[in-house]
Amino acid sequence: MVQNVIIKEYSRLAKIYDSRWKSYSEASTREILSRLSLKNSDKILDVGCGTGFLLYHLSERYPDVQLSGVDPVKAMLDVARKKLPVRVDLREGWAEQLPFADHNFNLVLSNSVFHYIRDIQTALKEARRVLRPGGQLVITDWCYNCFTTRLTDLFLRYFDQAHFRSYSVNKIRALLEENYFSVLQIDRYMINRWWGMMTIKAQRKG
Template identity: 45%
Template sequence: MTMENHSTPVQEEYTILASSYDRRWDFYIHATIQETLKRITISSQASVLDLGCGTGSLLQQLAAQYPTVKLSGLDISAAMLAIARQKLPDSVKLQTGEANELPFPEHHFDLVISTSVFHYFQNPEKVLQEITRVLKPQGCLILTDWCRNYLMINLLDRWLHWVDKAHVRAYSIDDLQKILIESNFKLLSIDQYRINWFWGLMTIQAARGDIAA
């Protein structure tokens, strides 16, 4: 896939943040990765995509824990991927691209993981359609993101609408469930939790629901 010539607000924001991102968000990155990993079961020969992989911290953990798993990462920011490339083994495939036009063939991955990026998607239904396309028939999605059911996230969401062009929307559990179900995903589990007094998150596991059992 070729990228458009103009930069999006997300690209612009993370090009600026890339060099300091890991240091600035160290606690948040570590906490969200650990909470996501708690909810993942991966077979030794699985193919996994980290969608919106950023600087590759989750992929780094996965590569250490699951050395035989085939890992790929996609991010809209080339600057973030340049940091990721320094941290990851050559076996991890990294690509620049957009979530609503994934540069992968159909039925390619056993698992797609998305952490802290869903609130940036202008067209989440299109993104979920693309995730369905690249998942194998029995494949799953693990989605971790901010949870608007928490007061501080609700207030943060309202504030970011005014000050951050990259931000689109934080979701409540009910809202995200609705979008997933309407996108033909079968919900497997939903967890709502805090990583500190401010950050309230949710992790949803879902499987392709368009394939007959």
């Protein structure tokens, strides 16, 4: 079962994740933060928060916003707990079944997680459910339009059972629109010579 593969893979990686992916995490987090303008009253969920890299930077920069994170891998959350203030609400769970009430957040973020999600339709429905009307979903992930990222994606489809697929700009736009989001902005960029990323900002319709 694929859920076991992801849990096994990230339980194994948890202790070394921050050092192994330091420059990737720093660069992608920088890109995300540069696209956010937050208010003190904001309530934010990070889906697939991993070791809490993005939540840590949000908590440092915005001490008054309410922060939550969800990830299916306890070992990743254990690392996150050690670096985050206690006010950050961390829960074990999957993007496809978020352990939060309806209309709970005004911003849902996710960095480098969507390429693992098998059932993206359900994950988008869940993101929409936990968002307040008019709330925003900001997804950052590998961009299939980028040649080097596409090579990585195709390689991992065969050699890494945890990996599922990355999306092109047009595909992710269509999926969001199908799930009652208005796409506000899609930016493509490289975080180094290899990794082509995209950040998509979408707003819950209604």
